[in-house]
Amino acid sequence: MIRHPRTTIAALAIVLLTAAAATAAPCVTATTACTEWVSFAGQSRSLIYRSYPLDTRNDRLTRAFIMVHGAGRDADHYFSTAMAAAFLAGALDDTIVISPRFASNDTRGCRDTLAANEVNWPCNGDSWRSGGVATSDAQLTSFDFVDQILRRLARKEMFPNLKAIVVGGHSAGGQFVNRYEMANKVHDTLGVPITYVVANPSSYAYLDANRPALDTGNVCVSCPSAKAGEVRPFTDARSCTTYDDWPYGLKKRTGYTEKIADDQLKKQVAARPTTYLVGELDILPLGGFDSSCPAMAQGPTRRARGEAFAKYVNDKYGAKHTLTMVSLCGHNARCMFTADPVLAVIFPGQ
Numbered sequence: 001m002i003r004h005p006r007t008t009i010a011a012l013a014i015v016l017l018t019a020a021a022a023t024a025a026p027c028v029t030a031t032t033a034c035t036e037w038v039s040f041a042g043q044s045r046s047l048i049y050r051s052y053p054l055d056t057r058n059d060r061l062t063r064a065f066i067m068v069h070g071a072g073r074d075a076d077h078y079f080s081t082a083m084a085a086a087f088l089a090g091a092l093d094d095t096i097v098i099s100p101r102f103a104s105n106d107t108r109g110c111r112d113t114l115a116a117n118e119v120n121w122p123c124n125g126d127s128w129r130s131g132g133v134a135t136s137d138a139q140l141t142s143f144d145f146v147d148q149i150l151r152r153l154a155r156k157e158m159f160p161n162l163k164a165i166v167v168g169g170h171s172a173g174g175q176f177v178n179r180y181e182m183a184n185k186v187h188d189t190l191g192v193p194i195t196y197v198v199a200n201p202s203s204y205a206y207l208d209a210n211r212p213a214l215d216t217g218n219v220c221v222s223c224p225s226a227k228a229g230e231v232r233p234f235t236d237a238r239s240c241t242t243y244d245d246w247p248y249g250l251k252k253r254t255g256y257t258e259k260i261a262d263d264q265l266k267k268q269v270a271a272r273p274t275t276y277l278v279g280e281l282d283i284l285p286l287g288g289f290d291s292s293c294p295a296m297a298q299g300p301t302r303r304a305r306g307e308a309f310a311k312y313v314n315d316k317y318g319a320k321h322t323l324t325m326v327s328l329c330g331h332n333a334r335c336m337f338t339a340d341p342v343l344a345v346i347f348p349g350q
Contacts, residue, residue, distance in 0.1 A: 026051040026092050028083050030076035038100070038148055043117045044137045046145050049079035051086070051097040054152050062161050063095040064153050065346055066146065068169030068176045070333065071129075071288045073112060075101035078173070081334045089343040096153070100145055102128040106135070119145075129176045130205075130247035131183060131256030142176070143256040147186050154190035165194045166346050170333035171287060174201030174277075179247055182269040183257045197346060199277035199336050200302050202290035204309040206249045207266050207317065209234055211297045212308035231312045240293040248294040270319040275345050277336055278306035279329035287331040302331065 027034035030049060037045040038054075052058055067082040069075045079099035086092050102121045104110035110123035120136040121128035128142040146167065152158070153165060169177040181196040182205065198204075211234040234243055246253040250262050257265070283301040285291060299305035310323040326342060329335040336342060 024052075026083075026097075028092070030080045034079070038145065038152070040119070040137070040140055040144070040148065042137070044119050044134075044140060045117050046119045046121075047075070047101040047103065047115070048149065049075055049099040049101070051083065051092070051095070054149075055158065057158050057160075058096070059161055060094055061096050061159050062163050063091065063347060063349070064159075064162060064165045065095055065097050066149060066165070066167045067097065067099045067337075068146075068167070068173035069099060069102070070169075070171035070173050073102055073104060073110070075099045078170070078333065081337055084334065085337045085343060085346060088338055089347040091347040095347060096159070098149060100149060102142055102145070104128065104135075129172045130179050133255050141256040143180055143184055146180060147184060150184075150186050150190060150194070154192050156191075162192055164348050165190075165192050166197060166348070167194060168197035168199065168337070168346055169201075170199040170336060171201060171331065174198045175203060175247070179205050179257070181272050181274055182265045183260060187268070187272060194272075195345075195348070196272060196274040197277060197342075198274060198306075199333070200279055200282050200306070200331055202288070202302060202305070203248055203295045203298055204305065205247050206244070206298070206309075206312070207262075207269060209237075209244055209249070210312070210316070211243070212299055212304075212312070231308070231316065234297060236297070240297055243294040243297045245294070248298070266317060269313055270317045274319070274321045276306050276310045276321060276323045277326055277342060277345075278303045278323065279331060279336060280325055280327050281330040284330070289331075 034049050035047055036050060036054060038048055039045045065082060067078050069078040082097045082099060086095055086097055103112040103114055103118055104121045104123040105112050105114055106123045114120055119134050119140060121142055122132045122135050131141050131143040134140040153162060167177055177196050178198045178201055187194055210231045213232050237243060245251045282303045299308050307323065310321055313319040314321055324341055326336050326339045329339065
């Protein structure tokens, strides 16, 4: 068969363009050039920052790192932090870095500027950080957003050599990842292993009515002789009536987690690989620290809460989660995620 010259040239051009795209340099700046939209059913969409396009085949990528922002919803800054970590780890060329933006505008506490058809995620209450239902679309929850990102990353026709996905977050993003780890419905369906990194959240979702007893500063004032971090039944439930409600506990759950059985959540917590990062100096009530009654029931500081929760899920539920104390870091995402001990966690195999 004789090919027409134009057909041959066109085919060659496609091959060359595909090869060029696959070897293109990563997009490293937190500008619109490094963003794209993730679409849902209908016209709803949410923005992500990413180092490589989601819809261009890339054979070089072996890892993905999803970085969830804090309460300021500053995905651009968190993308910059994640890219700094990738640079330090020498992982820019073989890792796709993604930072989703949970934009919110309730005209009061949250006033993000929303693009046309951009999902408006809930600001407070049953919020984006715990799988809450979107303000602008009752069919969507914030956990669905990351589910969608993970499904797109797992497409073999786009990323045939992807071997590992890490979902991490700091502060409010750490709250998101703690709840998402135990609840998401895609973990075992993608064909790519997922690990989770929970850094310096103000609270965790406890799986039963127990809470840590601390020497001082805890709501559990009736157990002053308890060893710090020891978990026992919470004794102040009468005056702290919401201590076991979602997202601090499993009661009264709504949104993404509403119809998942408690036992299923407990099994998933134990089975899914997770690392808790706690800043050695994250011991001050700064940066949006949650001082509410149900949060204080988990410990007096973010560091104490992280140490107690890691011990709790390992001792009581048989999880094999890891706690990493990051030296000389307070409540600062850049300090936490660019520390040498952390780079090996978020860029496995590097």
